[in-house]
Amino acid sequence: MIIVFALFLLTLLVITALAIVRSENLFVSVMLLSIFSLLMAANFFILDAADVALTEAAVGAGVTTVIFLSALALTTEREKQQATAQHVALGSVCILAALIIYATFDKPRLGDPEAPVHQHVAPWYLEMTPEHIDIPNVVTAVLGSYRGYDTLGEVFVVFTACIGVLFILGVRPPEQSAKRTAESGGLRHHLIPQVVGRLLIPFIILFGLYVQFHGEYGPGGGFQAGAIIATGVILYALLEGEGAALAAIPRPVLLGLVVGGALLFGAVGIACMLMGGAFLDYSVLSADPVLGQQLGIIIIEAGVGMAVCGALLSIFHAFAARESQP
Amino acid sequence: MIDFAIDALSWILLTLGGVCVLIGGIGALRLPNLYTRIHAASLTDTMATLLIFTGIMLQAGFTLASLKLLAIMVFLLLTGPTATYALANAALLSGLKPDAATITSKVTGGSNG
Secondary structure (H helix, E strand, C coil), X not given: CHHHHHHHHHHHHHHHHHHHHHCCEHHHHHHXXXXXXXXXXXXXXXXXXXXXXXXXXXXXXXXXXXXXXXXXXXXXXXXXXXXXXXXXXXXXXXHHHHHHHHHHCCCCCCCCCCCHHHCCCHHHHHHHHHHHCCCCCHHHHHHHHHCHHXXXXXXXXXXXXXXXXXXXXXXXXXXXXXXXXXXXXXXXXXXXXXXXXHHHHHHHHHHHHHHHHCCCCCXXXXXXXXXXXXXXXXXXXXXXXXXXHHHHCCHHHHHHHHHHHHHHHHHHHHHHHHCCCCCCCHHHHCCCHHHHHHHHHHHHHHHHHHHHHHHHHHHHHHHHHHHCCC | CHHHHHHHHHHHHHHHHHHHXXXXXXXXXXXXXXXXXXXXXXHHHHHHHHHHHHHHHHHHCCCHHHHHHHHXXXXXXXXXXXXXXXXXXXXXXCCCCXXXXXXXXXXXXXXXX
């Protein structure tokens, strides 16, 4: 039964992808991209990857849609017509697609226990997590501790992306921009969305915090929590105006979150070295190695959450500040 | 006996909910302009939310899952009509006249019109 549903979702995914490519109205494309992400999240969930599904739903369907729309407000809605080199592009895409489809013939069947990916280190992680770290969610154990280097790298990717966007868009535009930002009223005349939004935003933030601190026991963790909290604040910015959101969380605080989150992660690694362990080997953080691992994971997850939340909001504000210019 | 009754009731609710979604989908495709399409999609959607979630909650019984389903249902009941209102209001503000006689095939951007 579930396989039928999965096939249905994948078919919809292909249809949506084709519609995105064919649509010439960029606004429609953005909306379809959001639907694409939501379908993808449902697919991830069917494959039992609840952590990834949460991220995809919050970032793909939520935050990026708003950021794309902010970017669209700076440009035009219509795709530029270009007649050149379409055949070359079509040809290379067809060849690539054929190659990828050919490559899937060698892929192990879905959920095959004999697949190479289930033979390498995965069984070891599953077996050793209760002994080393003693938390139920193995994904968090792998992400936070066993593959801590990779996660540190991801946080620095987020950090770099944020800094890059700020360098391009964050240049303070001359004079009236600040005034206009304070003036832009969001959906002030839309009473009903505002009332409902005020009702929902506290619960969205609360859910984000739950996802943050429940990451060791259920699906979730820093990436998801940061994205969910960011969506809550972006909703606030959309409803009450960007100025109100900036008054609630000023830019320096956002930058502090990004830098502080990345630094916190790195500092935990250095602290581990100072206490006699290897970089990001949390066992030395406490007298009891298991407790040390749990402590380390909680701290680095907090760092990840801070960095992701701060980065998404900084990028959103960077676009929105441009938007309010004439 | 009581189990069977609950099961039957739950399936009746789920089927009715499915029918609601189907009617809403057909309406959103077939009706002539934006406002009538929103009308078709939103009312059936709210009804379907109630029916389907009540149906699933009957299946789940008195468990934590039921409580979570209730929370999701309240969330959808709050956000669905709000989104509909915001959409219709935005259309009105951008100058689309709520006239039943107008036939607009461009409201969906022409990608499926």
